[in-house]
Amino acid sequence: MTGTGLAASSGFGEDRIWEAVLHQRSPVTWRTYETGVGGSVRYPVYGIDADGLRAQLTESERQAMAEWGLSGDVDLALLIVTIREALRSAGLDPESAGREGMNLSLVIGHENLGTVFLVDRLLRSGGIVPSGPDEALPSFRHFQDSFFHIQTFPYLFYLARLFGVNGLTFTVNNACASGLYALELGRQLLASGSTDAVIVACSDYAHVTEYLWLQDKGALSKKHELRPFDRKRDGSILGDGAGALVLESADLAARRGAGAVCEYAGGSFGQDTWSLTLPDVSRHTYSSVIADAVARWGGAGVDLLVPHGAGSPLWDRYEAAEIRRSFAQLSMATPLVTAFKGYLGHTLGASAMLEMLLMLRCMKEGLVPPTLHYEEAGAKIELPVAAGWEKRDIRTAVKAVPAYGGFHAACVFKTIDLKEEYGGKE
Template sequence: MEDVFITGTSIISSFGNEKQTWEGILSGDNYPQQREYNLSNQEKLQYPVYQIEDDLIERINKQYSHITIREEFLRDDKDFKLLFLATLEALRNANLHLPNEKRIGLIIGHENLGVNPLIDSLLQEDNKMDIKNPINSFNHYKDKFFRLQTYTYLYYLAKLININGPTYAINNACASGQYALELANSLLKMNHADIVIVVAGDYAHFTEHLWLSEKGFSSNNGKLAPFTDTSSGSVLGDGVGAIILESETNISRRNAISKAKYINSSFSQDTWRINLPDVTTNSYEKVIKTSLSKYKGKPELVIPHGTGIPLWDKYESNGIKKAFESFRYSVPDVTAFKGYIGHTLGANSLIELILGINIFKNSVIPPITHRTINNSSEYDLPLVNTIIEKEVKSFIKTVAAYGGFNAATIIEKI
């Protein structure tokens, strides 16, 4: 089977586009802001988010004014708009013009496609529930309920960018991006497509913050610094990432330039608690070991999930250390990115993998944070605490996610 390569990438985060995100991470720390959510009873609620400002979305959108979102319900859907714009940015980055291509696949990774518009109707509009005639109530909300069927988002995004190959929408929580990449890899190697677009995003919603806070997710001091003694939890972030994968034959045909080589991914499923790892099965350690066993070398960098939730950071630290030591490897440098861009849920693993590709390009490893802090002795890892200038030829991106999803992906520099 042919090897699979990455030829295009894009990020939109609270810093800006991919270039601005990379430069922002190197220049200093970023902090969440309070986002306001208005209820139908005039109450105004706030929650912390690493925010993508509306004017940033509009600035990027103006670059693609020749492509019009005609469906009114999608124009104000920020989740869809971010997926759409990141896809166009990645296609431009790969120098791809889809009308000239024939076998293009599309995979969307997202945790709640269609959910937020329905929630907004229920929480922000006047009550339309009719207890005397339930059908009237349903008729008011029926279009939004219908759009909970995620294929509608696949259809409209595929239509906008002229996709004609296999399409999928997947939700594996925080690991969605890596599951999507492996699906894309399979489609290419099984010759079902020549090019596959993987795009994963999340626009942080108030109800996500509420639910996750109840599950022990949220920081109680507004700080997110993974693997440090100052972090008490995580903070949501808006974000979207997109990656273009191509077969070796197609890259040669169009004389494209590859950014990185996709090596392998490994996955496992825990079923103990939806918001807690099963420490008895060592599933996270095992997926890392599986990916390492299929790789001829040793990755030179680890990019873990790094949520800033102490229990999860300790679980990750232990799993990473044991996995590498089982091969008699020393653990390579470890860095994490959520302290800069927040936890972007279904988008996070794809965005952070793209940032790893930027490490290849620039031969620079950013620190976990630019703040002067003390790493907790409980995290026995070689954590990057200052900018390191060095060439990195491979990295492993790992995730231990809510829902019991464990993933490890190895990417290699060209």
């Protein structure tokens, strides 16, 4: 992994977001959604300022979004901003990254790409009347461009065109685990020899429809507090965010003289089918994927684990039990655990990517921040949750997620020095 890009409620860019973590800032605000028919919905969110996001776009990027009819698409804007940052971080020119004798591929992880922009227009529209007696569905005429964009493939085309992608392109949707599934797909593309480098990017804008659906499921905090694994936890708060990375073979990175953020060693993945929105506590799929990933790539041991930590009374308890079980199976001590949603909010389809990238910053700094708003362990949590700052050498770290849809993932990351291991240039 040679480049990263991040955007969250606390700012744009990894350094800005890490600074907010260091100062333990938890920027929860209130978002008011005007329906266009006289109503509104107000909900708490770790929100990104729309004007601030627009200011991050270059003039050519703003013009391109306008040309595509997507000037108001926040998810697309977040993807553009973070992909550009990741390419620059990797030492690649964002405007010609795929035209330098390199086959560059793209994997997007997203839960509802294109849908939010259409839903906004539908919810905020007034009455649309037929243009004539033969028009049975006037709303289609009015919103036909937006209907077209929910097919998701235009986003692959637009981003490929913008950043010079000339290899394989995919979209991935595995709910909150999308980032890890997308990363693994990128690794497999490299391992197959199908591409030289891969951009992997995820984004999520905390839309009112997500809020209303998750509120109906009882997944959101009524106290408007996100407290992973804490005794007083009662649910999540949504957040806006995006993360992107550049993945390439170690040989290519060494030849380019690129610095390595880390090595993605590998991951393990499993599928439950008992319930769309509840864990199957009888199958232990989550502990199985963690144990498998650590056994295959963990080496001497794991120094840090970043869980999902959504602040849910049920899911946090399930997650804690499965984490303990996984390391007990391996006769290993449970590693230090810290959760990031108190800093970021629950960014849904972007959460695994964003939190993994922050975990990599912990590896770089040798510093683990406390789990924000964690004060007292909930019943049967029994995890070594970071309640204060921890300085330590982190050589191996795990990001793990149990997600809606029965998706379970655990990925192992290691520190690496390309110059030592592959003879790269200074």
